[in-house]
Amino acid sequence: MPNVVLRAENLTKTYRTAENFLTVLDDVSFSVEQGDSLAIIGPSGSGKTTLLGLCAGLDVATSGTISLMDFKLSAMSEDDRAYLRNQYVGFVFQNFQLLSTLTALENVMVPLELRGERNVAPKAKALLDRVGLSKRLNHYPSQLSGGEQQRVAIARAFMTDPKILFADEPTGNLDEENAQHVTSLLFGMNKEQNTTLVLVTHNLELAAMTQRVIKMRGGRMVV
Template sequence: MTVKHVLEAHLLTKTYQAADRPLTVLDAVSFQVEQGNSLAIIGPSGSGKTTLLGLCAGLDVPTSGTLSLMGFKLNNMSEDDRAYLRNQYVGFVFQNFQLLATLTALENVMVPLELRGERNVASKAKELLERVGLKDRMHHYPTQLSGGEQQRVAMARAFITSPKILFADEPTGNLDEENASHITDLLFGMNREQQTTLVLVTHNLELAKMTQRILRMKGGKLIEDTINE
């Protein structure tokens, strides 16, 4: 499926009911992302970055405003329909890896394709684990892997479905400088290879500058939209 704008957000607003008053954490944010582009969302803690990422990925629904992912409007979709859409088109990389502790590295990478009902997926999972430098660690469990190795497993899992769009939430946030650099190289390298659209949240300005475009958030508002040279 080919669409010009993989992601379209229009006046996205998210409000929670606090103890005695409503709390708006995202305030009328609008932007579009074209197929194959890379985009970073930056801003201080509490600026709405992660909330925006969750809405864009269909993990939550806005209080108001509209959101389209791959041409599908998410607002009126059921949770099951949004989950199906994510499984077909979306990949995720999180700061805390979110690997299943009872599964080996290989089994963790296989999960997204197995959820689609596909069979004989081990060979593709092995290829991706080799691609991220874990050929000799495939049968280790997450607790037997370092943080950098766990994030490489998460990277392989994210790319196994050849996602149209990849959402990354602080992908290097829990890593030391050497591992962060390696994960960054893998992320952008695999992104180019698969022509995936990349949307990442980061506190790391140097990482953000590697993308084609930066959205700067403050107080729940989009205050700057910059094209990187």
Template sequence: MSKILIVENLTKSFQSSGRSLTVLDDVSFTVEEGESLAIVGPSGSGKTTLLGLCAGLDVSTSGFVSLAEMKLNAMGEDDRAYVRNQFVGFIFQNFQLLPTLTALENVTVPLELRGEKIYKEKGRELLDRVGLGDRMDHYPSQLSGGEQQRVAMARAFITSPKILFADEPTGNLDEETAEKVTELLFNINKQEGTTLVMVTHNLELAAHTERILQIKGGKLVSDKKSSEVS
């Protein structure tokens, strides 16, 4: 298996009130194609910052990220956006659906941006797979939180991404809905053979992945198979 994600000596600092604040400090790890990985840690530990750097939403102060054999740090924003559109899927805690678009239109946006023609058919198929075949013409405001996250999940998979980044994907859902969304996410991810990198504070959710990285105070303090984490 080849490495789809390489993170090497990654450091991210910000200027705050005239002082330098280091959010990530010399973090290194690799992810194989098809692997599932959770990044856990307390609030403010740098998890979401790390995810954003891995996905090319931001660039590090030092060190580098290689995604699908491309070094993101050497790219401008337009090139990083192209890499994201071609290789990356996203699921966010707050769904990030466009309120003026229907469920189907939200799902198909990434393929439309690529200029692909047969996008509605694939969108319908994915909404069927997440159990929303009868809700395609509904707007986000007409959907429950769990339904909105399932729409977001369908949108994330529509481009057949090589890697999926999920940021607290069940964070805004009640326990029962979260369990259903988790089962659906991991089932589709397995069927598609997608690499999954997920940020969560929920250790039960993290246990569904093959490997768990623990971040504390911006440092990587543990990298274990999920079966070895108590």
């Protein structure tokens, strides 16, 4: 039996505006199995990032259901969803989201320290070495290039051995050379750890590297 890590069924997200309701997602359904890679593409405003946020439990759908690791997110409290993310989910964002007051090493250590684990520095150092930053451990984000910051973010994302990794425009702020390096790391580590990869991107070359592509337009999935 396939091991489905993420399942979205009839997902709809509506926001109330001053005058009426705005439907950002409309009846979206799909599933992703363990170890698979999926890209979500589409023009700005098509609902890509909203969909990613719902799948990660960062927001709640208006209707429909999302199952992540067999947990129904709609039935969980915000604290329970946060615990689920810390146990099973990794994130890579377009703007890196590193903590400016922490070194590269300290940033990578954060997810396991939040779990209360100790002696996590050796694993963090090994991951930073894996992404080519063994000589930048004690540098702060402001002392790193954009490509280096994103590599720190990738190391941090894999620190918890996530079952699923959500990446939102992971190469969006990078030049072509750094984008290629980051892409290679994402897919390489995804394969090494059998992590499910779900990414939002405008980069069609990046999307083509995934096993499946979902195209969004006007909040709906299109063929």
